[in-house]
């Protein structure tokens with residue numbers, strides 16, 4: 001796009017942007033860092049601006065009005081306005097406090113042996129297969145198992161989770177065809193019924209199972225005398241199940257894509273497995289699984305070259321911020337030993353990803369063991385990308401390990 005007129009509107013992006021957004025993002029960051037879209041919203045691409053928005057208490061997450069215009073009154077609207085990620089304090093604070101105890105580093109360390117066992121079992125299986133799909137046969141299984149364990153979701157329901165999450169999260173993309181809205185609404189309705197049953201059963205048997213500590217905290221916990229309603233419970237559980245596996249699946253899939261595209265860095269990680277900690281941060285930076293966020297200005301806010309007035313709807317390009325040359329040397333290069341690396345794939349501020357520590361643990365164990373055990377890992381067919389701008393990942397990534 002260099003040399004041509006800079007014509008960009010987040011509400012009119014197409015497949016070329018989804019396939020490779022980075023050249024467009026680089027040009028926006030240079031020439032139009034606070035870029036106005038036809039509907040009056042702005043698209044931010046500089047690290048400093050994106051950070052400032054996430055740090056500001058005046059930038060709001062509640063999208064009841066915007067999503068009213070986008071979805072109308074429907075199950076998708078109920079879902080995307082009821083979970084903590086789209087709530088502001090004090091509603092947000094209640095759910096965040098109820099969940100906090102289950103996500104401390106000490107609590108999460110208890111999952112290490114289970115994660116090890118699941119990854120070893122998966123690696124045994126794919127070794128027997130020889131060639132397999134990195135997403136379906138490996139990347140999505142671990143995070144789905146772990147978040148399902150945390151919420152006590154029975155095994156027979158687990159295979160449906162990725163379909164639900166892609167349908168529900170896919171409706172958040174800037175451009176959404178009607179079929180995707182229909183699929184999203186159907187998914188919220190079906191998933192809500194499943195969770196309604198699960199919650200009712202758990203309410204009736206509070207001490208009934210070893211699994212499901214997070215569900216228990218949400219049902220029985222209270223903060224400042226407030227308990228969640230059945231609707232809040234259902235929508236927060238749907239959000240947690242989606243957030244808990246979708247982006248981590250993409251972290252692992254994108255990491256494998258990055259290694260296959262950068263054989264020198266792949267070799268470096270095989271030769272020095274201790275690089276896995278900085279490598280995971282770099283995978284999160286160069287191919288951020290959640291690429292675009294949104295906030296509503298609850299007050300005026302001063303950014304790079306202007307003041308945005310209260311009421312402005314803001315799109316934050318996490319993907320562009322994570323490749324900003326003002327923050328990262330040689331930002332388009334994957335350097336698995338990069339230090340410092342203040343990537344913001346999990347954002348910052350009060351909505352900072354609650355599952356960041358868990359995602360890092362899952363990523364390090366899954367990618368670390370895969371790379372050490374199969375040094376001959378290679379691509380074995382065409383990759384297929386998720387057809388989404390907000391979430392970056394693959395639907396298919398065929399590989400071989402022999």
Ligand code: HEM
Nearest residue numbers: 084085243244247248251289293346347351353354355359
């Ligand atoms: C690589 C994997 C992951 C990435 C890149 C990621 C990214 C993010 C981002 C960017 C947000 C902020 C959204 C916003 O406010 O606009 C977020 C929020 C959240 N994430 Fe994650 N996430 C990941 C994994 C997980 C996991 C494994 C869990 C749970 C087990 C999780 C649970 C949450 C929750 C509960 C929130 C809402 C926090 C709040 O609103 O206070 N995430 N995540």
